[in-house]
């Protein structure tokens with residue numbers, strides 16, 4: 001328990017990650033469950049939706065025919081009883097509507113045959129007829145004729161449909177006198193061809209957009225079939241017409257006709273599966289993105305915390321680095337001032353010590369100043385043609401005293417052939433080299449041998465510093481070039497440093513279009529190599 005607590009305290013990001021990721025995964029699971037349920041109910045809903053669409057088309061056609069027929073067939077009994085056919089003719093003329101082949105009225109008289117008059121909407125005259133519709137009209141009128149002869153033939157005036165003859169579909173309205181007695185009928189013969197070819201398509205086009213939108217509307221096909229199963233109309237213009245998966249009888253009129261509907265590309269089940277996969281993929285993608293985002297944010301936060309810790313460590317290290325040589329310089333200076341040291345050799349030794357420590361302090365302060373310039377983007381380089389070999393030799397000479405003091409053996413392998421002059425910032429390159437040299441000294445441990453090598457190869461200058469010291473673990477080799485980074489394992493604890501040296505080296509070298517590389521094995525030593533291109537080294541950063 002204690003160990004778990006300690007782990008969580010050390011790695012708070014795991015706690016935050018768990019707090020975010022676990023609820024997210026739970027939500028994803030719940031989403032999956034509800035999508036599964038939706039997948040089952042969606043086909044039913046889709047079919048209901050399509051059924052409603054067919055129903056609406058049927059109702060629209062029915063309403064059109066019924067409403068118009070009710071008004072057109074509302075003939076008063078009086079003109080019929082008095083034989084005033086002109087007013088009936090006028091009534092049909094004004095109430096004519098599309099979809100009617102003929103209007104007719106039948107006047108029932110006792111003992112004799114009904115008097116039948118037909119109104120042709122084209123000729124606009126009401127006249128007796130013996131056309132081919134007459135038998136159908138007569139058979140539709142027959143029950144009403146019988147009813148009119150009954151003494152108590154009280155009837156409600158309701159529209160009746162007769163479809164026994166598919167070529168002459170009849171709508172019929174009884175005409176009642178004041179005593180509610182049937183005295184005749186007014187009717188119409190439907191223009192079936194017009195209804196199927198014009199009226200139905202018109203209502204299909206009107207209703208479809210109210211049920212389907214955008215892309216889906218073009219996928220939906222509505223067809224109409226006659227009583228013998230022949231497709232008389234379809235919204236699908238080309239391609240092979242497939243079987244509908246939902247059919248419905250026409251209501252009111254044309255009841256032997258059927259309407260069918262389908263999606264050309266997928267069944268409701270396929271559609272539901274597609275939606276399920278699509279929505280689940282979206283949810284999974286969203287969850288992954290959130291987890292990724294949280295991971296990234298935690299990583300950044302972690303990095304910030306690490307950086308802040310490193311900064312704190314940096315301040316402590318730098319204070320120590322400054323204080324130690326300063327107090328030594330002060331002590332040696334006081335000795336010399338008070339004249340306590342008489343021996344010339346000792347005086348020279350103290351002087352050398354003060355000089356090298358001052359050099360080290362200067363270098364440390366230079367590093368800090370440079371770092372601050374780099375961070376604020378104010379660091380600039382002044383490039384000029386320079387003799388690299390001379391720069392390295394001079395720096396080694398400057399360093400020699402200190403190295404010898406510390407018992408180091410320094411080997412310099414200089415180029416044997418004339419070296420090309422290169423365009424560099426002399427001070428910056430010197431500083432980079434001194435940082436490498438300083439590290440080699442600091443991390444050499446007991447193996448006090450340093451090898452410096454300058455060579456010209458394949459259009460590059462390679463300057464390498466090799467030590468046989470503590471080396472660097474493989475996992476740290478990339479990180480040591482980051483600002484403030486210090487290897488936290490092994491002997492490094494004993495060596496003070498700012499963690500800035502290598503990040504400055506990297507910045508300088510990259511500003512010269514070069515690169516800095518490290519090869520190292522723990523306990524065996526390290527080789528740092530600065531590689532600069534000879535061509536094109538003139539840059540400003």
Ligand code: ADP
Nearest residue numbers: 439440443471480486487497498499500501502
């Ligand atoms: P520091 O001031 O700590 O030396 P640097 O940026 O110069 O900062 O180096 C970063 C880290 O890289 C050092 O703390 C050390 O762990 C490691 N390092 C650098 N040079 C060497 C080397 N020659 N041998 C072993 N470790 C090294």
